[in-house]
Amino acid sequence: MTRSTPTPHRQRPCLLQVLGITPYQVAWERQRSLVEQRIQDPSLDDILLLLEHPPVYTLGTGADVKFLKFDPVTAPWEVHRIERGGEVTYHCPGQLVGYPILNLRYYQPDLHWYLRQLEEVIIQVLKNYQLPGKRREGFTGVWVDGYKVAAIGIKVKRWITMHGFSLNVCPDLTGFQAIIPCGIPDKPVGSLAQFIPHLQLEEIRQKIAEEFAQVFQVKLIENN
Template sequence: MSDFANLSAKDFNPFLSFSGHRCCQVFHFGVVPYQEALAWQRSRVAKCKLDPALEDTLLLLEHPPVYTLGQGSDTRFLKFDPACSPVEVVRIERGGEVTYHCPGQLVGYPILNLAYYQKDLHWYLRQLEEVIIRVLAEYHLQGSRIPGLTGVWVEGYKVAAIGIKVSRWITMHGFALNVCPDLSGFQAIVPCGISDRPVGSLEQFVPGIQMSQVRQQVAIAFADVFQVQLIEA
């Protein structure tokens, strides 16, 4: 369990003082098998559909090695036979192509009701990118967007991937920020279907970077960008 789990609500006071903002529960589950996190998301989304007034949630966690493919992704972006893969391969309902998750990569799953924000998927994607860009700025790194693509790059390296699913304006899936992972797993795929842009990590630019610190910064940036009141779950 990281230091984030020991933070109290007072640590987020600058973002709790706004009146009339949505509450957002923040969960940290450590390293969680992908299927368990997926089941948790689906269960929460189902509850939110039944009761749209439920508070929002943000899951911050890591996964054991796993490849995930969006619902319409092309298997030609896999450089191996998925039937013979030693690493789990999962096709899911998010958009986008294949990506890779592993320890050292911070994954965020916001479950938000966009009816309380903006009913605009492009807006939502840009907001998620903005969260990452603000975190990078804490390390004096310039996060950039590339027109026509989704994600965040630093000096030409893609450090954050984003893939979402929205149903009845309730979101699931989210973003993956490469903090200090073993990037070798990306060599077996064409990440996000983009063959001409390399994948990178924050550790390349900030040696010794700590996951626990990045996790805190992501939570604070998320609260700032979406103007929510963070509640430690």
């Protein structure tokens, strides 16, 4: 995929909100509220939320509990079944999560296009570090040297997006051992810190914002 250079008159404003470590339920409710506001008033600006979560497992709408290695009813961990697509995944500090709230009518009302654009944001970030981010046929996400470093799961309501992507920057990956991540047993999860020791999440957060603006041709406006 070739990244085009945005032209000023095409740039759509997009508010950037950096939330830090945020409980999953809080971020989930915030997304739903933002989506409903934009369904009621499609002229509202788009928003990109960048944050981290405390340890939490989430399952997509149709996710199979067989990919959990524990009983979700009696689990000692926080578990949520949510309205995104995809199977089970894990969030924790050191993993950068991005929730774009975009009205795809202003871009392309095409879910496959949107998923590929989210992957492209990650791939372009990795290029800054000479890391070869790859897609895999039949899957959604980004891999480096066979390790899945970024997961993507979305929900779109009346062409307004929610949920989004997670990029493993420097997390403790042991939480993934309690699940079969994304329902893929033979493709290990990894982090950027495996390839770039001492990498800081703040640095990657800045790169994500920059590349998101380029790939989606928006003008990010900090709104914290």
